[in-house]
Amino acid sequence: MNEVIKQLMEHRSIRKFTDVPLDQSTVKLLVEAAQHASTSSFVQAYSIIGVTDPDIKHELSLIGTQNFIEHNGHLFVFVADFKRHQLLSERAGLDAQPFIGATERFIVGTVDASLAAQNLAVAAESMGLGICYVGGLRNDMAKVIELLKLPEFTYPLFGMVAGYPAQQGSKKERLPFDHVYHENRYVIDGDYMQQIEDYDRSIAEYYRTRTAGERVDTWSQQMVGKVRGNAREEIDSTVKRQGFLSQK
């Protein structure tokens, strides 16, 4: 296993940082590393907002309900972005709305922003920085759009905090390889649920050890809890207002 793969395997989310900010050259290097990820047909359908204004960071931390959104080395917000494509189309006398409104484009913007973000995460960790994705910004996507003045044909996907770690973080075991990887065909056989049960035992042990027996939990229980939980239903109308998912 080479050093890069070792680094990927050692990933853990960091949720506590020193208040030392990333310097501008580091931010620029990280964003450029992000930009070199693959992009669907060269469309580069994303933008990145670096949030340094303490008031905006505070507002965003209230939305994401986590302290580390305010206190970190740098806060990035990844935005799926077809605004530039729309302006270029307008200049060419074309209405881009049907194009951008197609479900395909919602996928493309989401994928492009995600690939860039993961490159940024890998680059940051290679420098000894810690990162954590902040999906919690989708708790109030409309408010994030307002705070960051995001135009039509864009939508904020998630945040990412980066910085100098003030905790170690811990690595969580993933679903079994055989459960996630199939050859040629997706197969649900007798092993499928058994693999989840084996995994549940590992995860239960992880929580038991980390909390001296206090936390009794499995992956399955967590997942069923999520199905019962917050669906973030207002995202649907928000992305539609921004010009997405309007296909008839």
Added chain:
Amino acid sequence: MNEVIKQLMEHRSIRKFTDVPLDQSTVKLLVEAAQHASTSSFVQAYSIIGVTDPDIKHELSLIGTQNFIEHNGHLFVFVADFKRHQLLSERAGLDAQPFIGATERFIVGTVDASLAAQNLAVAAESMGLGICYVGGLRNDMAKVIELLKLPEFTYPLFGMVAGYPAQQGSKKERLPFDHVYHENRYVIDGDYMQQIEDYDRSIAEYYRTRTAGERVDTWSQQMVGKVRGNAREEIDSTVKRQGFLSQK
């Protein structure tokens, strides 16, 4: 700039491979590196299908209309996947359809699969392998679902070919940093279109040099061409049939 960041910056898509297959231990290592990417609230909402059956590869290459989909070291298909969450919910007496049908979950599955894919890409390139994403599988998503026997509550996002390169590939300059990265607020000012025009000149020069003057093209022209092009409209009904985007 450290070695990892250098590698990210040197990414180029490879579209021609030797027919030497990746061995099983390499495939497993790559998938495990993929699995260690961040995942939204630990849901791990994706699966990966490795396609080795020559007939299926041939069919997929017809869908993606590119020869390298058939001839490569290994073909991965990334699948957004809430099937396991649905089965666990069913076991707990819960109907997962409203949960999975929410737009939020379409985002989560798409993001999770994308982050895993980008880790796999980085891992492969760190071993000297080449990769290329294959969005072209979305030309006929319904057929991909049929070929790979994908169950309800999953959808195929894109393929990725990996293998031993039989070409060098070439690196394409990205949009200017200042155009993609904004501080605190998304700003469309006088510079915004100017940056695209400067970029157009660079890209025109890239094509001119690579084709000895034959290809006259800019990024803007390409993007406007896309807006005029194939919208892949049937994706909308396909993902809905799979149980996604059914929020009322």
